[in-house]
Amino acid sequence: MTTITLGGTVDGLGIDLGTANTVVGSPSDGIILNEPSVMLVKAKDPYRAMLVGADARELVGRTPAGLSTVRPMRDGVIVDLDSARAFLKAIIRKVVPPWQLALRPKGVIAVPAGATPLERRALLEVGQEAGLRKVALVPEPVAGALGAGINPLEPRVHLVVDIGGGTAEMTAFCYGGILAHQSCKLAGDELTSALYHYLRAEHGVVVGELTAENAKIHMHDAGEQSLILEGRDASTGRVRLVTLSTDEVAEALRPTTTEIVHALAACQEELPAQAVCDVLAEGLIVMGGGALLGGLTQLLEEASGFPVKVADHPLTCVAEGATRCLSQPEVLSAFAA
Structure with missing residues (x-):
C-alpha cells in the first residue's frame, strides 16, 4: 500500500474512490495513496474515522467490542453519505499537509459510467464537504483509458x-x-x-x-x-x-x-x-x-x-486518468453527465 504526504503546493487531486481500494493521484507527484476503502469507527461515534486504509483493513473480522469496520462504498457508489464524507476527509488529510487544507484543492473523482444522477450528486456533495473545491466527475472507464495512454x-x-x-x-x-x-x-x-x-x-x-x-x-x-x-x-x-x-x-x-x-x-x-x-x-x-x-x-x-x-497499471490507471483530467478539461466537458 502507498501513502505519500505532499510537501509542496497541492494543485489538485485525482481520486478513484473504489469499493475495494481508494487511489489518489497528484499532477506533480503521480500516485500518492493506494489504500483499502475501509474505515474503523466506534459504535458510539460511527461517523468519525479512527483508522482508514490498510490499518483499518487489518482489523476486518477481528474488531473488539464497541468497534466496527465500515466500507463507505458499495457497487462503486456511496452507501452512506456521512460515512463516505468522514472517510474521504480522512484520506485527504493523509496526503495534504495541514497548512494546505484551508486552500481546498481541486478534485476530479472517477464515477461508474452507469451511476444514476442521484449517485453522481451524492459523490459531488461528499467531495465538496470533505474539503475539495471545484469537484468534477469523470466516468471510470474513460479515466482508466486516459491513464492507460488512450485518447x-x-x-x-x-x-x-x-x-x-x-x-x-x-x-x-x-x-x-x-x-x-x-x-x-x-x-x-x-x-x-x-x-x-x-x-x-x-x-x-x-x-x-x-x-x-x-x-x-x-x-x-x-x-x-x-x-x-x-x-x-x-x-x-x-x-x-x-x-x-x-x-x-x-x-x-x-x-x-x-x-x-x-x-x-x-x-x-x-x-x-x-x-x-x-x-x-x-x-x-x-x-x-x-x-x-x-x-x-x-x-x-x-x-x-x-x-x-x-x-500497464490496472490498479491505479483510473486515478492516473482522473489526475490527468485536471489539466485536460476538454475530457471532462466531453463526458460530463
Missing part, C-alpha cells in the same frame, strides 16, 4: 472492461461520447464471497473475509501451485488447513466470471459494426483488480473474439 477524444472506438470490487463495467467510447455500456454487479467482492461459500460447501471450512480475499489475489501469482488456507471446521470448530489448487479456485469463481462474460457479450451487441474493426486493431483493454485474476483475460478473449490487453 478518449480521438475518432476511434475503444472498448474497456473495468472489473472493480463492486461492479464490472464494459464501455465503448469514441470521439468524446459513449457508444455502448453494460454493467454487472457481480465483481471482485462477489468473487471473494463465491470462494468463501465454496470452501464451506465443498470442504466444510469457514474462513475469514481477508483469507478468502487473499486467496483470490494470490491466485494470480501462484501459477500452477497450490494455496494453503487456514480456517475453522464448520462442524467441530477445530482449526483446519485446506489445500486448494489454482484450478479449483478458478472453478469456484466460474459462476461469477461467467456473468461478467455475459455482460461483455451484451455490450458487444450494442456496438456499431464499424466499431469492430477498431477494437480488433486496438484490443479490448482490461483494468481493475479483476484484470489480475488468473485465467480471466483468456476467458474474455475466447468469449469476445477480441485480443485482450491488460492495462
Whole structure:
C-alpha cells in the first residue's frame, strides 16, 4: 500500500474512490495513496474515522467490542453519505499537509459510467464537504483509458472492461461520447464471497473475509501451485488447513466470471459494426483488480473474439486518468453527465 504526504503546493487531486481500494493521484507527484476503502469507527461515534486504509483493513473480522469496520462504498457508489464524507476527509488529510487544507484543492473523482444522477450528486456533495473545491466527475472507464495512454477524444472506438470490487463495467467510447455500456454487479467482492461459500460447501471450512480475499489475489501469482488456507471446521470448530489448487479456485469463481462474460457479450451487441474493426486493431483493454485474476483475460478473449490487453497499471490507471483530467478539461466537458 502507498501513502505519500505532499510537501509542496497541492494543485489538485485525482481520486478513484473504489469499493475495494481508494487511489489518489497528484499532477506533480503521480500516485500518492493506494489504500483499502475501509474505515474503523466506534459504535458510539460511527461517523468519525479512527483508522482508514490498510490499518483499518487489518482489523476486518477481528474488531473488539464497541468497534466496527465500515466500507463507505458499495457497487462503486456511496452507501452512506456521512460515512463516505468522514472517510474521504480522512484520506485527504493523509496526503495534504495541514497548512494546505484551508486552500481546498481541486478534485476530479472517477464515477461508474452507469451511476444514476442521484449517485453522481451524492459523490459531488461528499467531495465538496470533505474539503475539495471545484469537484468534477469523470466516468471510470474513460479515466482508466486516459491513464492507460488512450485518447478518449480521438475518432476511434475503444472498448474497456473495468472489473472493480463492486461492479464490472464494459464501455465503448469514441470521439468524446459513449457508444455502448453494460454493467454487472457481480465483481471482485462477489468473487471473494463465491470462494468463501465454496470452501464451506465443498470442504466444510469457514474462513475469514481477508483469507478468502487473499486467496483470490494470490491466485494470480501462484501459477500452477497450490494455496494453503487456514480456517475453522464448520462442524467441530477445530482449526483446519485446506489445500486448494489454482484450478479449483478458478472453478469456484466460474459462476461469477461467467456473468461478467455475459455482460461483455451484451455490450458487444450494442456496438456499431464499424466499431469492430477498431477494437480488433486496438484490443479490448482490461483494468481493475479483476484484470489480475488468473485465467480471466483468456476467458474474455475466447468469449469476445477480441485480443485482450491488460492495462500497464490496472490498479491505479483510473486515478492516473482522473489526475490527468485536471489539466485536460476538454475530457471532462466531453463526458460530463
